Amino acid sequence: MVQHRPHTTVVLAMSADGKIADIRRSPARFGSRADKAHLEKQIAASDAVLFGAGTLRAYGTTLTVSHPTLLEHRTQEGKPPQPVHIVITHSGNLNPEIKFFKQPVKRWLLTTTAAAISWQGRSEFEQILVFETPTGKIDTLAALQHLATLDITRLVVLGGGELVASLLELNFIDELWLTVCPMILGGTTAPTPVEGRGFVADLAPKLQLLEVNTVDQEVFLHYRLQQSAD
Template identity: 75%
Template sequence: MEQHRPHTTVILAMSADGKIADFKRSPARFGSGADKAHLEKQIATSDAVLLGAGTLRAYGTTLAVSQPVLLQHRIQEGKPTQPIHIVITQSANLNPEIYFFQQPIRRWLLTNTAGAHYWQEHEQTLIGTRETSAQECPAKFEQILVFETPTGKIDTLAALQHLASIHITRLAVLGGGELVASMLELDLIDELWLTVCPLILGGATAPTPVEGQGFLGELAPRLQLLEVETIEQEVFLHYRLQR
């Protein structure tokens, strides 16, 4: 039975040897301007963006829609100028000083009960330190979504079903590899856009688009290639999950 949830698309850039960052897990800025424009276009077609805490810690920011044509298109469709940016994290251990909390976007936190308590206590401490009100607090999430399994893990399926119930129909997933792996295991991914960039990073510990424990060959998710586009030295691969 098809799950009632948003249509999910993973968008990632990787090296020619399949790494999304170097072995130090530095922010991956090896994509070209064309790759950034492609990412922004995918974000602009989404109602919400989902990113893991590790990805947010690495970059300290997210990509907002800035191209006038994309902004105008969203307005014409009756959408807000920016999709909601949802951070998924069990610990909610995030640095309130990063630029992400200053960006003009709507921010939601998806976590479990322990993570929600941690962040709320952290937020109150920050407010007290800065002698400011909760409304003025820069490190603020508009909503804190708590969905957890009986074991205390984040219940991603229940969370996505909730998003669908509030008319979030398209979800862009920006990584990292652990998040993508967990969603593949739950059959929560519909499409992937992978940009292959012309460099070799190597490194046994360098992260890949899909981390986790991995899949056995006979049980591995299968993909259908929808389109291939080459722009200068980069290759853009568009896949759909076969079911």
């Protein structure tokens, strides 16, 4: 059964050996200008951007739409200059002093009941969304269904690997954009695009390659998730 939720696209850059950061989990700034422009284009086409707390802690900021053509397209489509930027976190442990909280974007927090308490009555987040399962975890399906009722039809996910894994397990990802960058990072503890428990081969999500673009030394791979028959 197809659930009513936003069309969800994951956009990530990775090394040639499939790492999205080094062993220190430093911000992955190894993508080129072309990759950054590609990411901005995907963000500009979205109604909201979703990323995990670990990703936000690593960067301390988010990418906003700044290209005049992209801004003009959003205006023509009746959209605000920036999509909503949504942080998903079970703990709510975020530093309110980071640059993200000063950027000109609408910020929403998706979290648990306990974690929401420390952010209520403050100005950092315009909305605090609490959707919780009986076990105290974030109810991702209920959250995405709620986003759809708020006219968020296109959602871009920027990581990290744990968030992507959880969405894949629930079959909530529609497309993937992976930029393969010309470097080897290595390291058994370096994060990958999909973390979590992993999938056995017979049950692994299957992809359909939609397009391949090469810009200088980078390769841009665009996939569609093949939906299971059930």
